[in-house]
Amino acid sequence: MHNRCMIDARLITLRVFARCGTIGATAELTGYSPSAVSAQLRELQRVLGMQLLTKDGRGVRLTATGRFLVAGSDTLIADWESLRAAAMQAGDQVQSHFGLGGFSTAAAQLLAPLAATLRTTRPLLEVQVLEANPARCFDLLVAERIDLAVIVAMQSDTYAEDDPRFEQTVLLDDPLDVIIPSDHPLASRETVTLQELASEPWITEAAGSTYHSLFTAAFTAAGVTPRIAHEAVEWETQIAFVGAGLGVGLLPRLAPLRGAENVVRLRITGRGKPSRRIVAAVRRGSITSPLIQESLGILQLSANRILTARPEDDL
Amino acid sequence: MHNRCMIDARLITLRVFARCGTIGATAELTGYSPSAVSAQLRELQRVLGMQLLTKDGRGVRLTATGRFLVAGSDTLIADWESLRAAAMQAGDQVQSHFGLGGFSTAAAQLLAPLAATLRTTRPLLEVQVLEANPARCFDLLVAERIDLAVIVAMQSDTYAEDDPRFEQTVLLDDPLDVIIPSDHPLASRETVTLQELASEPWITEAAGSTYHSLFTAAFTAAGVTPRIAHEAVEWETQIAFVGAGLGVGLLPRLAPLRGAENVVRLRITGRGKPSRRIVAAVRRGSITSPLIQESLGILQLSANRILTARPEDDL
DNA sequence: ATCGATCATGCACCTATTGTGCATGGTTAT
DNA sequence: ATAACCATGCACAATAGGTGCATGATCGAT
Numbered sequence: 001m002h003n004r005c006m007i008d009a010r011l012i013t014l015r016v017f018a019r020c021g022t023i024g025a026t027a028e029l030t031g032y033s034p035s036a037v038s039a040q041l042r043e044l045q046r047v048l049g050m051q052l053l054t055k056d057g058r059g060v061r062l063t064a065t066g067r068f069l070v071a072g073s074d075t076l077i078a079d080w081e082s083l084r085a086a087a088m089q090a091g092d093q094v095q096s097h098f099g100l101g102g103f104s105t106a107a108a109q110l111l112a113p114l115a116a117t118l119r120t121t122r123p124l125l126e127v128q129v130l131e132a133n134p135a136r137c138f139d140l141l142v143a144e145r146i147d148l149a150v151i152v153a154m155q156s157d158t159y160a161e162d163d164p165r166f167e168q169t170v171l172l173d174d175p176l177d178v179i180i181p182s183d184h185p186l187a188s189r190e191t192v193t194l195q196e197l198a199s200e201p202w203i204t205e206a207a208g209s210t211y212h213s214l215f216t217a218a219f220t221a222a223g224v225t226p227r228i229a230h231e232a233v234e235w236e237t238q239i240a241f242v243g244a245g246l247g248v249g250l251l252p253r254l255a256p257l258r259g260a261e262n263v264v265r266l267r268i269t270g271r272g273k274p275s276r277r278i279v280a281a282v283r284r285g286s287i288t289s290p291l292i293q294e295s296l297g298i299l300q301l302s303a304n305r306i307l308t309a310r311p312e313d314d315l
Numbered sequence: 316m317h318n319r320c321m322i323d324a325r326l327i328t329l330r331v332f333a334r335c336g337t338i339g340a341t342a343e344l345t346g347y348s349p350s351a352v353s354a355q356l357r358e359l360q361r362v363l364g365m366q367l368l369t370k371d372g373r374g375v376r377l378t379a380t381g382r383f384l385v386a387g388s389d390t391l392i393a394d395w396e397s398l399r400a401a402a403m404q405a406g407d408q409v410q411s412h413f414g415l416g417g418f419s420t421a422a423a424q425l426l427a428p429l430a431a432t433l434r435t436t437r438p439l440l441e442v443q444v445l446e447a448n449p450a451r452c453f454d455l456l457v458a459e460r461i462d463l464a465v466i467v468a469m470q471s472d473t474y475a476e477d478d479p480r481f482e483q484t485v486l487l488d489d490p491l492d493v494i495i496p497s498d499h500p501l502a503s504r505e506t507v508t509l510q511e512l513a514s515e516p517w518i519t520e521a522a523g524s525t526y527h528s529l530f531t532a533a534f535t536a537a538g539v540t541p542r543i544a545h546e547a548v549e550w551e552t553q554i555a556f557v558g559a560g561l562g563v564g565l566l567p568r569l570a571p572l573r574g575a576e577n578v579v580r581l582r583i584t585g586r587g588k589p590s591r592r593i594v595a596a597v598r599r600g601s602i603t604s605p606l607i608q609e610s611l612g613i614l615q616l617s618a619n620r621i622l623t624a625r626p627e628d629d630l
Numbered sequence: 631a632t633c634g635a636t637c638a639t640g641c642a643c644c645t646a647t648t649g650t651g652c653a654t655g656g657t658t659a660t
Numbered sequence: 661a662t663a664a665c666c667a668t669g670c671a672c673a674a675t676a677g678g679t680g681c682a683t684g685a686t687c688g689a690t
Contacts, residue, residue: 004362006391008321023667033650038668040648047319049411050402058657058666065406072398076321079394083387087365091380096364338638348679353639355677373637373686 004097005144006080010044011073013037014052016143018070022059029136030143074164074284081285088289094122095291099146100129105235105255106150106278107131110171113302114295125291141166141283148295153277154213167287168279169296172303175267176218176274179239180248182262193270194222201229201247203238214276215250222272239263252276253307278303319412320459321395325359326388328352329367331458333385337374344451345458389479389599396600403604409437410606414461415444420550420570421465421593422446425486428617429610440606456481456598463610468592469528482602483594484611487618490582491533491589494554495563497577508585509537516544516562518553526591530565533589554578567591568622593618 005012017026017037027034045052052066062070088095098118102111107129115127130146137149142165150171153161161168178192180200186192204215204226219226229247232238235255242249243262251257257265268274280299282292320327332341332352342349360367367381377385403410413433417426422444430442447455449466456464457480465486468476476483493507495515501507519530519541534541544562547553550570557564558577566572572580583589595614597607 006323006326006363008323011321022665024665034666035651035668035670036649042668043648046411048321048399048402048408050406050408055656055667060667063406065402065408068405069398069402072401073321076391076394076398079391083384083391084363086387087363087380087384090383091365091378093363093365093380096361337636339636349637350639350641350680351678357639358677370638370685375638 005077006084007073007077008044010040010047011069012142012144013040014044014066015070015073015077016139017041018062018067019139019142021061029139029145031145077165078284081283082288083285085286085289085292088291094124095289096124097126098128098148098291098295099140100127100148100150100295101132101137101140101146102129102150103133103137103152104131105252109254109256109306110150110299110302114298117298118295121294122291138166138281141281144283147282147286148292149281150299151279151281152211152214153279165284166281167284168281169287171278171280171296171299172307173275174252174254174278174303174307176214176250176276177253178248178266178268179242179251179257179263180266181242181245182264183245184248184264186266187264189266191267191269194219194224194268194272194274195270197248198224198226200227202226203230203232203241203247203249204228205233205238206231211276214274218250218272218274221274222270250274254278254303320392321399322388322392323359325355325362326384327457327459328355329359329381330385330388330392331454332356333377333382334454334457336376344454344460346460392598393479393600396598397603398600400601400604400607403606409439410604411439412441413443413463413606413610414455415442415463415465415610416447416452416455416461417444417465418448418452418467419446420567424569424571424621425465425614425617429613432613433610436609437606453481453596456596459598462597462601463607464596465614466594466596467526467529468594480599481596482599483596484602486593486595486611486614487622488590489567489569489593489618489622491529491565491591492568493563493581493583494557494566494572494578495581496557496560497579498560499563499579501581502579504581506582506584509534509539509583509587509589510585512563513539513541515542517541518545518547518556518562518564519543520548520553521546529589529591533565533587536589537585537587565589569593569618 013026013030013032016029017023020026020029023034023037027037030037032040041053050065050069051063052069053060054063055061087093100111100115111129115129118125118127128146130140132140134149134151134154137146137151140146141149153168153170178197180187180197186196205211230241232241235251238249239251239257239260241247243260245262251265257263280296286292328341328345328347331344332338335341335344338349338352342352345352347355356368365380365384366378367384368375369378402408415426415430426444430444433440433442443461445455445461449464449469452461452464452466455461468483468485493512495502495512501511520526545556547556550566553564554566554572554575556562558575560577566580572578595611601607
């Protein structure tokens with residue numbers, strides 16, 4: 001039981017379970033074994049004298065009491081976080097451990113530099129970076145595995161913007177650029193409109209993936225219905241597809257083109273200039289922590305630096 | 316580390332230390348050994364990455380950060396207590412452990428019957444009663460050793476009535492009776508005034524004891540300056556003194572005369588009818604707990620029963 | 631100054647809490 | 661029917677967390 005928080009680890013586990021719904025998933029997320037989670041929850045019920053779980057089919061389910069407890073514990077966690085942050089500030093203290101989480105692009109482009117910076121400014125701080133998709137990032141925050149997450153804001157997220165467990169601050173609006181083969185007629189242009197690319201074969205992520213809704217949203221905003229020719233999971237793959245002349249695609253400006261062959265990045269202008277909003281999320285209450293504040297500043301700085309540098313330097 | 320609370324036991328220990336000021340006293344109060352307390356606090360500092368203690372002479376002292384943390388944790392504890400209470404109510408759950416504390420008379424006359432009643436109404440509940448003076452009762456509440464304390468309200472207490480850590484409810488005003496030898500000229504009376512007893516030799520507790528201030532307050536209110544002839548620590552001793560004809564004394568109506576020889580209990584009338592206020596104290600937030608509520612009801616009931624029964628039945 | 635009292639802490643050792651891995655039994659989907 | 665999945669019990673292992681004693685440091689009183 002590795003308690004970095006002052007709230008009983010078993011209660012944290014219960015909160016994670018409330019999200020996962022199964023012991024196994026809770027175990028995976030918390031880093032315990034399923035038996036350990038099972039034992040923890042049983043012990044928790046014994047100590048509190050409350051029945052929190054009921055058998056339900058082949059799994060278990062929260063009782064009304066359990067749901068009540070989980071919901072009520074939100075403010076408890078938030079209060080602790082803000083107390084800790086305030087104490088840190090008041091006493092000019094330094095944190096010893098700091099967990100960061102973010103989706104692929106963010107992890108590589110924002111979190112890695114942040115970690116590097118913190119390593120020099122705060123040599124005693126033990127920084128850990130976890131790559132994870134936005135949904136999992138929130139889960140990791142709840143599980144206290146990470147302290148700060150960088151995610152793309154999705155309107156259709158399970159996590160509402162005003163979730164009592166989190167506080168979110170906008171880091172940047174990451175514009176989507178178009179990548180096209182360098183032998184494409186439009187390749188010499190500096191900017192294009194989506195309308196100009198309406199008839200092109202498009203490459204996107206698999207339907208249902210994190211960015212697919214972003215993709216479609218961009219085109220509906222532009223009043224264009226794209227023809228989806230290919231699907232790729234990672235940016236690298238998509239870039240390679242474009243480089244091979246299979247079609248064109250959208251690439252967030254934050255994502256680097258690296259030394260991709262035969263691929264040109266163009267800014268989009270005109271109606272429906274698409275972008276993805278990137279936000280930082282922390283546990284509610286911890287936003288005032290000096291370390292969090294410093295990190296947010298660094299993140300914003302490097303985000304701006306990257307945005308202004310591209311695509312010019314990168315082409 | 317016996318966590319009945321969801322707040323880290325080490326933080327509780329820190330809170331106790333904040334009151335005691337020394338590791339040894341903290342150990343005594345929490346039930347740990349001094350080494351354990353020392354280790355806990357060291358570990359707490361490591362985990363939180365905060366310096367909470369400083370060497371100070373041959374002891375240790377809280378840093379500013381430490382004081383800040385302790386002060387801020389008040390609301391955290393209170394929030395947890397009220398959450399637990401609400402969950403108990405919401406889910407119709409039963410508590411498994413219940414700690415009671417009270418000063419001698421209360422322990423014998425109020426808490427013992429309460430414990431007995433709870434044993435029958437809630438067979439699964441494990442009740443523990445601790446006899447302790449009022450000041451220690453508050454400390455035991457902070458240390459989470461007990462959940463409910465019965466104490467005499469003292470205006471000159473270190474614990475203010477609006478301490479953020481506690482909630483107090485008046486149980487009863489316990490009138491002080493006079494006990495006199497049965498061969499005393501006034502022994503056949505039903506009631507007396509303090510003025511009538513002005514010239515008697517009085518028996519009281521040692522100066523500085525819990526009730527001595529109560530004693531003097533009673534007489535100043537009556538406009539009488541008593542002649543203190545003897546001092547006793549326990550009621551039993553005082554009663555014996557009176558029975559031996561050494562003088563007269565004040566006895567709370569709650570305190571039983573038992574089969575005391577040659578002693579008569581008289582009600583006091585007239586100006587300055589003295590009484591002591593007996594209140595129940597709980598950790599803030601827990602007042603809405605069903606168990607606490609039930610207990611308060613039972614306490615009030617048995618208090619009233621005892622008060623109306625005496626002195627008639629008891630003489 | 632000296633001695634004893636008080637206080638915190640380190641160390642060796644022990645305990646029991648809490649974790650893992652595997653096997654089992656119940657439940658659902660194919 | 662069979663396979664997949666899920667929770668849990670059990671044997672075992674790791675380790676966090678406890679006690680008791682010895683040590684060192686500080687303070688007060690003689």
